[in-house]
Amino acid sequence: MSDLLERLRHYIGVLPATFMIVVFMLAPLTIIFVYSFLTPGDYGGVKFEFSTEAYTQLLFQKNLFDEVEFDTSYLTIAFRSIWVATVAVLGSLALGFPAAYYIAQQPESRRNTLLLLITIPFWTNLLIRTYCWILVLRDTGLINNLLIGLGLTDEPITMLYTEGAIALGLVYTYVPFMVLPIYAALERLDKRLIEASRDLYANRWTTLRHVTLPLASPGIVAGAILVFIPALGAFIAPDLLGGGKKLMLGSLVQLQFSAARDWPFGSALTMVIMSVVLICLLLFAVNQRRNEGGFQH
Amino acid sequence: MIRSSDRDIRWLPGFNWITLCFFLFLYLPLIILVIFSFNATRSATVWEGFSLQWYAKAFSNDDIQSAAKNSLIIAAVSTLFSTVFATMAAIALGRNREIKHKTAFGGLLLLPLMIPEIVTAVATLTFFTAINLSWGIGNIIIAHTVFCIPFAYLPIQARLRGLDASLETAARDLYSDRKTTLRLITLPLLAPGIFSGAMLAFIISLDDFIITMMVAEAGSTTLPIYIYGLVRTGVTPEVNAVSTVLLGISVIAVLMSQWFAKKQ
Amino acid sequence: MSFNRKTLLGLASAGLGLTATIASADGELQLYNWTDYTSPELIEKFETETGISVTVDTYDSGETLLAKLQSGAAGYDIAIPTHNFVPILISEGLVQPINASELEGYDRIVPNLASPWWDEGNVYSIPWHWGTTSFTVDTAVYSGDVDDYDVIFNPPEELAGQIAMFKSPDEVITMAQVALGLPFCSEDPNEMQQVLDLLMGQKPHVKTYNSDGILERLVSGDVSVHQNWNGYSLLARKEKPSLQYAFPEEGVVAWADSLVVPKGAPNYDNAITFIEFMLEPENIAIQSNSSGYANGVTGSEAFMDEGLKDAAELSPPEGTPLKFIESCSPKAVELQNRVWTALLK
Numbered sequence: 001m002s003d004l005l006e007r008l009r010h011y012i013g014v015l016p017a018t019f020m021i022v023v024f025m026l027a028p029l030t031i032i033f034v035y036s037f038l039t040p041g042d043y044g045g046v047k048f049e050f051s052t053e054a055y056t057q058l059l060f061q062k063n064l065f066d067e068v069e070f071d072t073s074y075l076t077i078a079f080r081s082i083w084v085a086t087v088a089v090l091g092s093l094a095l096g097f098p099a100a101y102y103i104a105q106q107p108e109s110r111r112n113t114l115l116l117l118i119t120i121p122f123w124t125n126l127l128i129r130t131y132c133w134i135l136v137l138r139d140t141g142l143i144n145n146l147l148i149g150l151g152l153t154d155e156p157i158t159m160l161y162t163e164g165a166i167a168l169g170l171v172y173t174y175v176p177f178m179v180l181p182i183y184a185a186l187e188r189l190d191k192r193l194i195e196a197s198r199d200l201y202a203n204r205w206t207t208l209r210h211v212t213l214p215l216a217s218p219g220i221v222a223g224a225i226l227v228f229i230p231a232l233g234a235f236i237a238p239d240l241l242g243g244g245k246k247l248m249l250g251s252l253v254q255l256q257f258s259a260a261r262d263w264p265f266g267s268a269l270t271m272v273i274m275s276v277v278l279i280c281l282l283l284f285a286v287n288q289r290r291n292e293g294g295f296q297h
Numbered sequence: 298m299i300r301s302s303d304r305d306i307r308w309l310p311g312f313n314w315i316t317l318c319f320f321l322f323l324y325l326p327l328i329i330l331v332i333f334s335f336n337a338t339r340s341a342t343v344w345e346g347f348s349l350q351w352y353a354k355a356f357s358n359d360d361i362q363s364a365a366k367n368s369l370i371i372a373a374v375s376t377l378f379s380t381v382f383a384t385m386a387a388i389a390l391g392r393n394r395e396i397k398h399k400t401a402f403g404g405l406l407l408l409p410l411m412i413p414e415i416v417t418a419v420a421t422l423t424f425f426t427a428i429n430l431s432w433g434i435g436n437i438i439i440a441h442t443v444f445c446i447p448f449a450y451l452p453i454q455a456r457l458r459g460l461d462a463s464l465e466t467a468a469r470d471l472y473s474d475r476k477t478t479l480r481l482i483t484l485p486l487l488a489p490g491i492f493s494g495a496m497l498a499f500i501i502s503l504d505d506f507i508i509t510m511m512v513a514e515a516g517s518t519t520l521p522i523y524i525y526g527l528v529r530t531g532v533t534p535e536v537n538a539v540s541t542v543l544l545g546i547s548v549i550a551v552l553m554s555q556w557f558a559k560k561q
Numbered sequence: 562m563s564f565n566r567k568t569l570l571g572l573a574s575a576g577l578g579l580t581a582t583i584a585s586a587d588g589e590l591q592l593y594n595w596t597d598y599t600s601p602e603l604i605e606k607f608e609t610e611t612g613i614s615v616t617v618d619t620y621d622s623g624e625t626l627l628a629k630l631q632s633g634a635a636g637y638d639i640a641i642p643t644h645n646f647v648p649i650l651i652s653e654g655l656v657q658p659i660n661a662s663e664l665e666g667y668d669r670i671v672p673n674l675a676s677p678w679w680d681e682g683n684v685y686s687i688p689w690h691w692g693t694t695s696f697t698v699d700t701a702v703y704s705g706d707v708d709d710y711d712v713i714f715n716p717p718e719e720l721a722g723q724i725a726m727f728k729s730p731d732e733v734i735t736m737a738q739v740a741l742g743l744p745f746c747s748e749d750p751n752e753m754q755q756v757l758d759l760l761m762g763q764k765p766h767v768k769t770y771n772s773d774g775i776l777e778r779l780v781s782g783d784v785s786v787h788q789n790w791n792g793y794s795l796l797a798r799k800e801k802p803s804l805q806y807a808f809p810e811e812g813v814v815a816w817a818d819s820l821v822v823p824k825g826a827p828n829y830d831n832a833i834t835f836i837e838f839m840l841e842p843e844n845i846a847i848q849s850n851s852s853g854y855a856n857g858v859t860g861s862e863a864f865m866d867e868g869l870k871d872a873a874e875l876s877p878p879e880g881t882p883l884k885f886i887e888s889c890s891p892k893a894v895e896l897q898n899r900v901w902t903a904l905l906k
Contacts, residue, residue, distance in 0.1 A: 013389025014402055017382040017446055024443045025409050028420030031427075032412075042891045043649045044627055064750040064757070064899055073906035095322070098315035105307050115496070116551040121323050122500035123547040124330065124540040125524045131774065132326030138783050142329065160783075161768055172322065176500070177448075179319075180493035184456040187489045194307050204309055218458040222451040225407070226497075233413040243769035244728055247905045253413040258624040259730050260898045261891070263419070270416045277411045278404060285400045339800065343781075358601070360617065419628065426632040510625065515591035515636035516616045526596030526619045528773055 036267035044261045054268035074252070074269075081249040084163075084238070085231035088170035089178075092227050093220065095171065096178035100219070101212070103179075104186040115183065118176050130169060130240045137165055137241070161243035169237030174230060178223035185219025186212070221288075229277060249273060327544065334537035351538035361539055364523040367434060371509075371519060372502040374438050379445035380495040384453055386446075387490075388483060391457040392465070407451075409444040417444065418511035425512065434517045437509055441502045448501050449494035456490025590615045590831045593626070593637040595818070598690075600851035607838055613831050622729070630655040630823050637823050638832040641689050644817040645888045647679045656821045657829075659836060661687045666840030666858075674817060674857040679888075686819035687836060688857030690792075690849070693883065694732060694814040697794040701803035702785040710740035710809045713786050714763045723785035724763070727772045730901040733760065735814050735886055736788060742811060746889035753896045760904050770905075779804055791874040792853035798874070806874040812882030817857070 036054050038046040061071035103114045121129065136142045137160040144156040159165060189212065197207040213220075235250035244251070249269070256266030337346035355361055386406060390399050409417065421440050430436060460483075468482040469475070484491075506521040513522070520539075527536045592599065596619040604615050618637070620626050623646045630640065630650065642650060650656045661667050661683035674688045698707040703720050705712075714737070716724060726733050735745055737756045747753055768784050778784050779797045789797070794806040820839060822832045839845055845856045846864030855875045862870045869875070877883060889897070 007395070010393050010395040011389070013385045013393065014396065015385075017386040017406055017450070018402065020382060020439075020443050021405055021408055021446060024421065024424070024439055025412075025417070026405075028417070028424035029408075029412065031423050032416055032420045040891065043653065044624055045631060062899070064753050064896060064903075066750070073902060076906055095315065095319050098309070098312040099319040101309065102312045102316040112492075113551065115492070117320065118323065119496045119500055120544060120547045120551065121327055122504060123543045124327065125506075125521050126504050127506070127521070127525060127528055128330065128536060128540055129326050131528065131777075132329050134774075134783075135329055136325065138781075140782055172326075175319070175323075177497065180497055181452040181455045184452045184490040184493045185459050188456075188459055188486075189307075191307060208309060215459060218455040219452075222455040225410070226448065226451055229410045239728065239771060240774075243767075244771055245764065245767065245769070245905065247902070250413055252902075254415045255730075255898075255901070257415050257419050257628075258622050260901075261624070261894055262898065266416065266419075270413055273413070274408075274411045278408075281407060282400060282404055285403055360601070422628065422632050431636075510621070511628065513618065515593070515618060518616075518618045522619060525621065525773075 032267045032270055035263055036271050038264050040262045040264050042261075044257070044263060046263050051264065054262075054264040055272075057265055058268065058272065077247050077252055078249060080246065081232050084166060084170065084248065085228050085234075087167045088174055088231040088234075089224050089227045091167060091171035092175045092178040092223070096175050096223065097182055097216070097220070100179045100182035100186055101216075104183055104189060111187075115180070118179060122176070126173060126236060127240075129172070130236055133165075133169060133172065133241060134160060137168075160241065161245075163242065165241035166238050169241040170231050170234060173234070173237060174227040177226035177230070178220075181222035181226065182216055182219035185216050185222075189215055221284075225281070232273070232277075330537050331541050331544070334534050334541045336534045336537075339533055351534040352542070354535050355538040355542065358535075360518070361520075361523060364518050364520045365539070365543065367517055368503055368520040371434065371437050371441055372499050375441035375445050375502045376449075376495055376499040378438075378442040379498045380449045380491060382442075383446050383449035383494055383498075384487070384491055387450055387453040387457050388479070388487075391454065392462070392483070403454075407447045410447045414505075414507040418508040421508065422511045431514065433514050436512050436514060437517060437519070440508055440512045441505065444505075444508065445498035445502055448497040452493035452497065453487060453490040456487055456493075460486050588613050588831075590639065590828055590835055591637045591826075592617045592835075593629075593640045593823075594619055595641060596621055598641070598818075598852060600848045602851065603844060603847045606844065606847065607835065611831075611834055611838070613828075613834065615835075627653075627655075633825065636825075636827055638826040638828045639835055640821055640823050641818050642821060643886075644677065644679045644819055645886050647686050647819055647821065648888050650821060651680070651685055655824055656685050657824045657826070658684050659686075659822050659833065660684060661836070664833070664840065665837050669840055669842065669859050671857050671859050677817070680819070686821045687840065689818045689820050689839070690852060690854035690856055691815065691817035692854045693791045693877065694736060694816065695789065695791070695794075695807050695809070696736075697779055697787050697789040697797060697804050697806050699779070699782070699785040699801070699803055700805050707805050707807045708809050709807070710811060712807065713788065714740055714759055716763075716766050716786065720786055721766045722768060724767045725775075725778055725784040725787040726763075726767055726770050727788045728770045729772060730897050731886075731889075732772075732814075733770075733788070734897050734900060735884075739812050739814055739884055740809070745884070745887045746893040748890065748892045748896065750896065753900055757900045757903055760900070764904065776800070790854075795853040795869070795872050795874040799868075808877050808881045810881065812884050813877065815883040815885045817885070 035046050037050055037052065039049040039051045039053075041047050058074050059070060060068050061073070062068055103111055106114060134141070138144070139156040139158065139160070141160070143159065147153045148156065193211055194207055197211045233250035233253070235248055235254060238244065238246070238248045239251065247255075253266050253269050256262045256269065333344070334351055335347050335349065336344060336351075337348040383406075386402070389396060390402055396402070417440075425431075425436055464486070465478055465482050468478040504521060506525060509519050510522055513519070524536055524539070527533060590613050592615055594617060598619075599617050604617065607613070608615055620629070623643055626640060626642055627646065627649065631653065667683070667687075670683070670687060674691060676682050680686045696713045698712060700707065702723070703712070703717065705717065712720065713724060734756055737759050738745055738747065741755055741759060743752045743755065769778075775787055775789055775793050776797050779787050779789075780801045789806065791806055794804065798804045798806070820836055822829060826832055839848075840858060842858050842860035843864045845858045846861040849856050849861065850866045850869060853869065853874075
């Protein structure tokens with residue numbers, strides 16, 4: 001008995017977070033899991049009749065004439081979302097890594113100021129910030145007015161309602177999620193390590209590759225996770241900046257719980273997305289621990 | 298602001314410029330927002346003279362103020378809870394060798410990230426109803442705390458992973474007390490990670506719309522919900538004015554924290 | 562300043578997990594309405610006259626309202642669904658009878674909105690606003706006849722690529738159905754195929770599908786044609802006189818938002834007070850002046866702003882059919898989904 005208590009004591013640290021997530025996330029999620037095997041209710045919600053249609057629907061959809069056919073439209077939507085989320089990760093990394101590195105090199109007081117400067121824009125609602133980008137990007141917007149005013153172009157350049165605008169919007173939304181973890185990892189970067197490396201390799205970029213990047217990698221991984229997963233479900237930037245002409249996973253799920261009134265399908269979509277992401281993360285974590293283990297022993 | 302000396306061995310050419318671009322990128326929309334909050338007409342696009350009327354309007358609007366208060370309270374409390382829980386979990390998972398199934402725990406902590414917001418919203422609403430939970434604003438705080446945990450956890454965990462455990466082992470040899478080691482060594486070393494995590498949690502909570510909208514009970518409208526209503530027709534200077542005031546508050550908060558840091 | 566007390570209580574309950582937050586004190590009313598749809602002036606007047614303090618919360622879609630009422634724990638006294646949701650709310654048992662015909666001022670409801678098909682005898686609801694969904698055209702860009710669905714679905718050269726549509730499948734599809742002369746809530750695949758073909762043909766000319774920021778896009782000239790509600794079209798015209806609201810001869814989509822009292826409303830009596838208050842012509846006129854929509858109370862014109870009561874947007878030309886949307890069957894909703902997914906996949 002005391003042995004058990006002793007063993008439980010070790011788990012006290014993980015207990016509060018685990019409790020919150022198990023009770024207020026896992027339990028609701030169980031409801032969603034059950035929903036995914038039920039039949040859609042007439043006005044949203046579910047009917048308690050078992051059905052696997054929500055899952056078969058992912059690949060085999062009925063057309064307007066009720067003929068079941070192999071349908072790739074949901075796969076297309078999924079790959080589009082994955083592609084957009086990948087671009088968001090790469091864009092955030094390209095912009096965020098140098099910024100995080102630069103901030104980490106500053107004296108401590110300035111470091112904190114810069115970090116807080118990153119979060120200040122977020123005091124403004126995301127919707128509003130995205131609208132401001134519309135004012136910047138559209139045909140009659142700031143950039144085009146500037147270009148035309150300077151005589152650099154006669155016709156406005158179309159920037160709004162393009163895929164580039166979606167990418168820009170997503171990077172804008174998620175780049176802090178990349179900068180902050182990388183900063184947290186780099187902040188402890190020991191100057192002496194770099195000095196030693198410089199003595200050995202005598203090149204800034206070699207040092208970056210062989211010393212700094214490996215040290216930053218836990219931060220980059222954390223940042224990539226924090227950007228990729230939310231970007232996968234993002235719909236504000238695709239809707240507002242992209243024009244909402246192509247569905248994303250986020251808007252597809254959203255639709256099922258609103259106008260489409262197909263909660264089981266929305267639930268099934270969620271289950272599939274979650275499983276895929278979870279499996280990827282677990283494979284990654286196992287792999288990483290194996291590598292670390294090899295390093296330690 | 299961007300000043301680098303070539304003598305600093307860590308300096309990488311171009312990184313200071315990218316950082317400058319990064320901040321310009323972050324602030325460009327906000328500059329527009331602030332400028333048009335002083336516009337004389339309803340338009341948030343065409344400049345037609347200076348006026349403070351939108352501020353007067355925003356300040357006389359009780360609904361905006363109560364929504365802003367709700368938002369700030371929810372964000373502050375959820376940040377506190379989620380950061381404390383995330384820090385505890387990160388330390389336990391990173392340092393305690395007795396804990397088994399760490400991968401599973403790690404995955405569990407990231408779970409809230411993996412579920413589309415609308416699903417979390419519907420599921421949480423259904424669950425709260427099922428267990429008959431009706432704590433008003435407390436409902437929102439619980440929901441926010443849960444989805445803020447991964448955002449707080451990841452930066453802390455990233456920081457901890459890079460920290461040399463030998464420092465703590467040495468401290469344990471010296472003090473031979475787990476608590477003292479935690480207080481004097483681990484937590485101070487973790488501070489940048491905790492700071493980053495808390496900031497992420499705060500902005501995530503402050504910005505949330507979908508989950509809050511579903512979970513909110515009567516009378517707990519938050520700022521994003523209120524603003525969404527105003528945006529229906531398009532951004533008006535009134536929205537800009539409210540946003541500018543919030544920006545102002547955050548700038549003052551930053552300046553004050555700097556001032557306190559210097560005094561110490 | 563009931564707010565402070567409430568937040569403190571909320572905080573305390575969050576921390577201690579003990580008390581319920583919102584006590585149903587006598588003088589309160591919880592109003593749940595569409596976003597940007599409640600006149601602050603009206604609420605102020607109601608509070609002054611009755612001493613009841615009002616809290617307004619907002620929702621963004623009929624489905625959100627439905628989900629929250631279904632959850633049963635929302636605590637609202639008044640909700641304002643669109644008419645086609647009223648039968649759903651009634652059949653799901655989510656609203657309670659108010660027997661409007663016995664209320665003071667009931668006889669002032671205009672004949673065509675009294676005892677409507679969605680709530681015969683007004684047992685559960687009274688009208689709030691009614692309006693139409695059509696589209697707004699910038700006549701400075703297009704000088705031809707705007708009262709034609711071809712302008713938006715099959716646009717002339719000067720309007721190609723200048724079109725914005727709503728984001729909600731039902732609103733886009735119902736408009737297409739009116740344009741094609743098809744019935745709403747169709748369960749016929751052939752009819753829905755026609756709808757899909759029309760929308761697919763239109764898609765290359767559409768700049769964005771978005772239901773927010775309508776005014777902004779029209780006034781700034783970002784788009785020249787926008788699917789729109791008549792009230793917003795009126796507000797847009799006030800800022801840009803060249804904007805015109807279309808009334809094609811095929812007819813326009815029409816809707817009526819209604820006041821209902823959710824089951825379990827903590828302040829039923831105050832809700833009834835509010836409903837009677839809204840049946841006063843003077844009061845509902847304040848609401849109309851603020852939102853730009855017509856109401857269902859006779860005599861309110863006398864209190865309406867100049868430029869509102871005779872506005873073109875609010876007065877469909879003689880002979881233009883008003884097609885009130887219906888509550889669709891699950892089968893019809895499923896077909897709508899398939900059309901929408903096929904359109905945006």
